[in-house]
Amino acid sequence: xxxxxxxxxxxxxxxxxxxxxxxxxxxxxxxxxxxxxxxxxxxxxxxxxxxxxxxxxxxxxxxxxxxxxxxxxxxxxxxxxxxxxxxxxxxxxxxxxxxxxxxxxxxxxxxxxxxxxxxxxxxxxxxxxxxxxxxxxxxxxxxxxxxxxxxxxxxxxxxxxxxxxxxxxxxxxxxxxxxxxxxxxxxxxxxxxxxxxxxxxxxxxxxxxxxxxxxxxxxxxxxxxxxxxxxxxxxxxxxxxxxxxxxxxxxxxxxxxxxxxxxxxxxxxxxxxxxxxxxxxxxxxxxxxxxxxxxxxxxxxxxxxxxxxxxxxxxxxxxxxxxxxxxxxxxxxxxxxxxxxxxxxxxxxxxxxxxxxxxxxxxxxxxxxxxxxxxxxxxxxxxxxxxxxxxxxxxxxxxxxxxxxxxxxxxxxxxxxxxxxxxxxxxxxxxxxxxx
Numbered sequence: 420x421x422x423x424x425x426x427x428x429x430x431x432x433x434x435x436x437x438x439x440x441x442x443x444x445x446x447x448x449x450x451x452x453x454x455x456x457x458x459x460x461x462x463x464x465x466x467x468x469x470x471x472x473x474x475x476x477x478x479x480x481x482x483x484x485x486x487x488x489x490x491x492x493x494x495x496x497x498x499x500x501x502x503x504x505x506x507x508x509x510x511x512x513x514x515x516x517x518x519x520x521x522x523x524x525x526x527x528x529x530x531x532x533x534x535x536x537x538x539x540x541x542x543x544x545x546x547x548x549x550x551x552x553x554x555x556x557x558x559x560x561x562x563x564x565x566x567x568x569x570x571x572x573x574x575x576x577x578x579x580x581x582x583x584x585x586x587x588x589x590x591x592x593x594x595x596x597x598x599x600x601x602x603x604x605x606x607x608x609x610x611x612x613x614x615x616x617x618x619x620x621x622x623x624x625x626x627x628x629x630x631x632x633x634x635x636x637x638x639x640x641x642x643x644x645x646x647x648x649x650x651x652x653x654x655x656x657x658x659x660x661x662x663x664x665x666x667x668x669x670x671x672x673x674x675x676x677x678x679x680x681x682x683x684x685x686x687x688x689x690x691x692x693x694x695x696x697x698x699x700x701x702x703x704x705x706x707x708x709x710x711x712x713x714x715x716x717x718x719x720x721x722x723x724x725x726x727x728x729x730x731x732x733x734x735x736x737x738x739x740x741x742x743x744x745x746x747x748x749x750x751x752x753x754x755x756x757x758x759x760x761x762x763x764x765x766x767x768x769x770x771x772x773x774x775x776x777x778x779x780x781x782x783x784x785x786x787x788x789x790x791x792x793x794x795x796x797x798x799x800x801x802x803x804x805x806x807x808x809x810x811x812x813x814x815x816x817x818x819x820x821x822x823x824x825x826x827x828x829x830x831x832x833x834x835x836x837x838x839x840x841x842x843x844x845x846x847x848x849x850x851x852x853x854x855x
Contacts, residue, residue: 422455423737426486426517427476428508429498430466433522433549436722437496437729442472448730452737460486487512494736496729497521506530513537513545518740520732522549522725528623528639531630535750542744546732551624552577552701554724555717556731561631561705562752568707570632572672572679574854575703576696577624579719580608580615581647581667585684586697588655589664595650607699617646618667618682625669625682632671632705633678634753635761643766645683654776654847657818658686661774661802664694665849677762679769686774686851693854704854712854767827772801772851775819777836778844781808785841786817792835793821796828814843820851 427434438458441448449455458476462483480486487495487508495512497519499505505526512519513534521527527534527547538545548558552575561570576582580602587598599616602608614620622642630637647667658665663686672679687694692714696702701719706712718724739747749755779785786805793800802820821829833846 420454422457424459424492426492426495427458427461428483430463432722433725434498435470436726439471440726442475452734462486494518513541518543518736519545521547524550524623528626531637544736548732549725549728551627553719554727555715557703557715565707568709571706573705574668574670576701577669578621579699583607583699594652618644621669621682629671631752634759641763643681664689677764679764684849769826770823773821774849776847777817778814780841781815796832798824
């Protein structure tokens with residue numbers, strides 16, 4: 420049987436890893452797929468000549484559209500990233516009747532509905548395992564492995580850069596700016612780290628995960644997003660004193676009022692397995708009604724871990740090349756006709772616990788004023804830590820841990836607390852999740 424011919428767009432970090440793994444494990448991959456797989460065409464403006472296995476690539480050009488239009492190519496792997504020209508290339512590949520494999524989370528999260536509709540109409544597959552959590556096969560796990568379950572919620576560390584920064588702040592008592600500079604020096608963070616530290620990357624991934632978990636359209640624009648730039652070393656220390664660790668989580672949950680879609684720093688009990696995932700690693704908890712909580716851990720980025728997911732998708736596509744399109748695994752887990760337009764729950768209606776750090780004047784009555792405000796809004800306090808003043812400083816930090824309350828109530832409480840003459844700065848608020 421003739422080998423399946425691949426067109427590879429992009430020979431950067433992941434593209435180079437894909438060439439290396441595919442060439443190194445060619446025999447094993449062919450045994451699994453049932454046919455040999457070869458990269459007959461690749462497109463890249465610039466690439467390293469030192470990529471292992473590069474000699475197995477048939478032809479390298481700088482014209483990506485020439486690869487997409489090659490009639491001998493059956494599967495396109497898009498590893499360019501970004502929105503354009505990636506979108507145009509993917510849509511052209513679909514128009515040409517080619518299957519597509521991509522690691523482009525931004526593209527899928529923002530244009531996935533359009534892409535999947537086109538693929539459905541043309542009878543081709545668009546596979547995207549590598550778009551969420553790199554080498555962790557979370558898409559396949561939720562879409563296929565947990566197909567018997569009603570998914571109740573999913574929560575995950577899905578950005579390695581943010582996790583590295585928070586881990587260093589905790590383990591080595593370092594400041595945010597210091598760790599960010601190291602992350603950039605190590606190549607974990609870009610020169611402009613906004614996508615990582617402001618939660619954009621995690622929001623892309625959460626959009627995809629939520630769609631597969633609940634059978635809803637991709638809705639990146641409705642994700643509540645909060646980054647880690649305001650987390651200070653003292654917050655990390657106080658959280659640990661209360662028995663928690665701070666992680667930057669993507670959380671999606673099905674409720675009677677709609678689906679929660681949120682990315683933000685979160686206190687989680689320090690004994691939870693996911694609380695102890697450090698460095699650049701990723702981990703995702705998924706709770707199904709039948710299976711209970713399940714945890715998926717591994718490398719969320721990197722050349723060969725991501726290539727592992729890319730090639731796994733290629734193998735799946737090759738296995739299904741002769742399958743009737745109606746009998747293939749649906750792109751977003753549910754049959755297109757069964758997708759539900761369930762509302763996204765407004766953030767102000769979300770209920771969670773809260774960590775509050777208040778800088779207040781050290782005098783009688785201040786604590787009573789704050790607790791009265793919380794009590795008037797039916798916010799129950801679980802724990803309070805009041806630090807001793809240092810030297811001649813008259814202001815002291817007071818830390819409150821609250822029980823579950825609605826976000827809009829907490830917004831009102833914070834506004835009233837900040838209006839007190841005895842409160843000297845903005846209230847620091849971090850949400851708390853038990854992930855039980």
